[in-house]
Amino acid sequence: MPLRKRSTDRYTLEKHAFPSSLGDHSQPPAYTPDPPSIAHDSPPDITAAFSSLRLDSSPFPTPDQCIAHLKLLEAFHQLREDVALRDSLFGIRDSFVPEDASAEKRREVLRKVREKRWAVYVAKAVQRFEKWWKVCVCPQASKLKQSQMQTMMTRNPDKGAIMRVEADDLPPIDRVRAKSFAPDVILVWHAYQLNPRDFLEDCVRYGKLDFWRAGFPWARVNACIDNDTFEFKPSGKAIHTWESKTGYAWDSVNDSQDAILNCPMCRKPAKVPWTGLTRAIMWTDKGDGFADKYLNVVCRNCHNIICHDNLKLIKFLDDVEALMENDNPMPGTILDTQGIPEPPALPQRHETLFPNRLLKSSDSLRGLIRTRARLGPSPGSMDGIRTDIESVLGSRSAIRRANQSLSSTLKREERIAIRRMMSRYWENSSPFALDLIGAVIRQGSFIEKMHAIDWIHSPAARSTMERLITKYQRYIDIISAHPDHIAVPTLDVDLAWHTHQLSPPAYYGYTVSRTGKFVDHDDKIEEIKLSRAFEWTSKTYQKLYKELYSECTCWYCEAIRESHISGISRIFSSSKEQIESDLDNLHSASDQKLGPHISAHNAIKPETLTDRAQRERTFQQKLERDYRKACQRARKKGREPPGRDECVYGLGIEMFVPYYAPYMGDPCVTSGMYPANPA
Secondary structure (H helix, E strand, O other), X not given: OOOOOOOOOXXXXXXXXXXXXXXXXXXXXXXXXXXXXXXXXOOOOOOHHHXXXXXXXXXXXXXXXXXXXXXXXXXXXXXXXHHXXXXXXXXXXHHHOOOOOOHHHHHHHHHXXXXXXXXXXXXXXXXXXXXXXXXXXXXXXXXXXXXXXXXXXXXXXOOOOOOOOOHHHOOOEEOOOOOOOEEOHHHHHXXXXXXXXXXXXXXXXXXXXXXXXXXXXXXXXXXXXXXXXXXXXXXXXXXXXXXXHHOOOOOHHHOOOEEEEEOOOOOOEEEEEOOOOOOHHHHHOOOOOOOOOOOOEEOOOOOOEEOHHHHHXXXXXXXXXXXHHHOOXXXXXXXXXXXXXXXXXXXXXXXXXXXXXXXXXXXXXXXXXXXXXXXXXXXXXXXXXXXXXXXXXXXXXXXXXXXXXXXXXXXXXXXXXXXXHHHOOOOOOOOOOOOHHHHHHHOHHHHHHHHHHOHHHOOOHHHHHHHHHHHXXXXXXXXXXXXXXXXXXXXXXXXXXXXXXXXXXXHHHHHHHHHOOOOOOOOOEEHHHHHHHHHHHHHHHHHHHOOOOOOOOOHHHHHHHHHHHHHHHHHOHHHHHHHHHHHHHHHHOOOHHHOOOEOOOXXXXXXXXXXXXXXXXXXXXXXXXXXXXXXXXXXXXXXOOOOOOEEEEEOOEEEEEOOOOOOOOOOOOOHHHOOOOXX
């Protein structure tokens, strides 16, 4: 659904049902019941929904937790707007927009100028989060060793000690200007937890499971955000604790204008500008700062080039050296294919640990890696490492030696372990399992859509949350019943799903018990694959519960419904009248355009173009046929057919999007603005 701000005085949702399994077909409440009776001379209190929340820990998301989450997302929305629209922040000026250009070109450049401010801000936030992770989160913890995995790892990481997070220990939600706030490090922490397998892997690797079990401190964060202004009000002790432990200013804007990192060659600290896009002429070129795609800086100590490629390469080399010297397993070799930290019964046979055995047993491979890491005028890259590993995997003797076995056959799980290890380095030079800059940026679309729907200001917010929690439980049941399919959530389901993931031990225990695996939240799926999966999810949900899945009336959701409504109506005649009634109610609602759309913040365009054009043409042809059917149905009912041209808003700019792409991610994300493509 396009990003459009809704009225704050609409009433949505009443009643609730809470099915326990696929067999429970009880109907959740409708999104558009009669509003509660109120006195006309007393306007509703739009803060009532979140003024007295109970945020105790729970094994399953509660309405109050979901409301607190909406409150935090609204804070994040305001943050991006405040940062992006602050002229001259980080030396990036609105005056870079060419005055003699067309209006369309001026809007395009202004959007990129504002987006770049946000890109730099997020890059700084990730570096600050990394420091907080090291010095404030279980600072005495030590990295896991392979020799400890049999005794220290467990299938039940949700059981054990919990790190207590006090309000004064929270990372900053710092101020950008007097009447605004910037959820800075908390913004990164939030996005990190929404990649649940990566977050668990890192907490296991770094010995920080106590922190993983603590979950997001809803009560403490919520208490620090003002209900009226969404301004964060930290205590003096919190500011002092942060600044004394990390060495960073509470307000990230007051930190150094340069990134500080260790040169990958001489290993001495080096100052690197955050962005090279600080002059008008540079907007026709490629930025070469740390928060830019084409980092290219010469170290003042050793005169070698510092770029993103050699930072990734050195990260890999350092991890190999830690494996050889300290027995620390490589990233991506902790969790099995189901996302479980399974203790290895026999380390020399454990498929997940195969990359470690291969690296340890192959002197020639390690020699090749060290050679590639000898940086010079022409920096190496991870592509060369991939070539070296593929070459060794082609050797039968190397596989037998790694597995201490007579068999030279590489098992499926071992191949997956190799790919998973390599994925930790492709677009990521940080110590974490994923690029956290991209993780934050990918959440932007979801945050903006939650702001547009504006459930947070609805007097019926609680019943809205009850209903979407019901849908979320059904969604997990569909995943459990169809393990070979991808189930795609709508926005309402995604809110409950995200809220659950922010309580990692509860989410782990629930999904493992219901599905047999730790359900991951894959936030990078090819858009055509995502759209086909959404069609399947919508059809499956409607078949099981005799209800509409998506309650959005954009052209795409209408076309997806049309692709299976007619067939289901013919086969299940008893549900025909109910489905038709639901459709009529949906289209008669005054806020029909604000129904929960497909949650597509994870849609990406694949890097390869192989067969993509043909697949897109085939899918678009089918979608077009279904859209024409939806238009025919609308005319038959006397309704206006759903339109496909939309205006979307972002960073204070109106953008016209012809033939609105339903699975489009954030329209304010330009891949070239970031060190790695976040989309």
